[in-house]
Amino acid sequence: MTIKVYAIGGGQMVEAILRAALRNKVIEPSATTVTDISEQRVSFLHENYGIDAQTIIDEKKLSAAEIILLGVRPQDDWKALTAQIGATETAAQVISIIAGVTLAQLQAASNKKLAFTRIIPNTLTDTGYGYSGAALGEGAERELVTPFLESFGKVDFIPEEQIDIYTGYAVCGPNYVYNFYIALTNAGVLSGLSRKQANAIALENLKGAAKFLEMTGKHAYELLDVNNSAGGVGITAQHEIDASDFAAGVQNAVLAAVKRTTQLGKKG
Numbered sequence: 001m002t003i004k005v006y007a008i009g010g011g012q013m014v015e016a017i018l019r020a021a022l023r024n025k026v027i028e029p030s031a032t033t034v035t036d037i038s039e040q041r042v043s044f045l046h047e048n049y050g051i052d053a054q055t056i057i058d059e060k061k062l063s064a065a066e067i068i069l070l071g072v073r074p075q076d077d078w079k080a081l082t083a084q085i086g087a088t089e090t091a092a093q094v095i096s097i098i099a100g101v102t103l104a105q106l107q108a109a110s111n112k113k114l115a116f117t118r119i120i121p122n123t124l125t126d127t128g129y130g131y132s133g134a135a136l137g138e139g140a141e142r143e144l145v146t147p148f149l150e151s152f153g154k155v156d157f158i159p160e161e162q163i164d165i166y167t168g169y170a171v172c173g174p175n176y177v178y179n180f181y182i183a184l185t186n187a188g189v190l191s192g193l194s195r196k197q198a199n200a201i202a203l204e205n206l207k208g209a210a211k212f213l214e215m216t217g218k219h220a221y222e223l224l225d226v227n228n229s230a231g232g233v234g235i236t237a238q239h240e241i242d243a244s245d246f247a248a249g250v251q252n253a254v255l256a257a258v259k260r261t262t263q264l265g266k267k268g
């Protein structure tokens with residue numbers, strides 16, 4: 001089954017979403033349209049993905065779309081674009097990725113009752129991993145948006161109040177992992193391994209540990225308990241981690257990211 005999608009704003013995030021949805025064959029180029037104000041961007045998207053891309057909204061195609069993806073930035077004229085969607089005969093599910101713009105603001109700008117879903121999109125779209133957070137507005141239908149949202153990762157339906165937490169914790173999530181990876185690989189090099197060895201081992205351990213957590217369904221404390229035998233090497237390293245501000249550093253970073261998301265939302 002192919003979903004007819006119309007994206008407004010053809011920037012980095014929309015491209016990443018469409019690339020994954022095309023690869024997973026949930027959408028196809030002939031049933032996908034993008035409007036972006038940049039001529040250069042339109043040519044790029046058409047040439048690279050074979051999708052219909054144009055600088056002016058095609059109202060007929062917009063009305064026929066099953067999913068409308070609102071993908072501009074908060075500083076762009078999203079109010080006018082939302083009003084333009086509201087002026088068509090659309091029955092589409094409208095998915096907004098505009099950071100900080102609430103369901104109530106979208107509904108007010110549309111001048112008509114539209115089925116809005118606000119998401120904070122997954123940024124690991126090319127890997128098949130990662131969660132998007134989705135808050136359904138009035139009239140939005142979960143079964144209709146799910147196949148599209150799952151075409152670029154997993155989806156967690158959440159209350160709108162959790163969107164900022166989702167941004168700081170889930171969508172910024174890979175950043176925390178990259179930082180941990182750097183710290184770990186530097187430790188390997190500091191101990192005397194080559195950079196190549198340290199990188200390869202850390203990556204394998206990250207993937208293996210994640211897989212093991214998933215396979216066993218156990219809490220990480222239980223797995224540590226097995227690895228940290230009495231008076232051994234593991235528990236000695238554990239003592240140093242516990243005595244450091246490692247956990248607080250990660251937790252403070254997440255809390256700061258959530259706070260900053262909320263601040264930016266209020267500004268817009």
Ligand SMILES: NC(=O)c1ccc[n+]([C@@H]2O[C@H](COP(=O)([O-])OP(=O)(O)OC[C@H]3O[C@@H](n4cnc5c(N)ncnc54)[C@H](OP(=O)(O)O)[C@@H]3O)[C@@H](O)[C@H]2O)c1
Nearest residue numbers: 009010011012013036037038071072073074076097098099
């Ligand atoms: N990138 C991420 O990792 C990420 C993650 C989560 C959420 N988001 C959210 O996703 C949204 C898009 O972010 P992005 O990083 O993809 O930004 P971006 O690359 O700048 O994309 C926005 C695109 O919309 C175009 N545009 C602006 N006004 C328009 C209009 N009136 N009609 C049609 N197109 C218009 C812009 O063109 P010009 O550049 O020519 O103005 C640009 O190509 C933002 O709200 C952002 O907060 C992004």
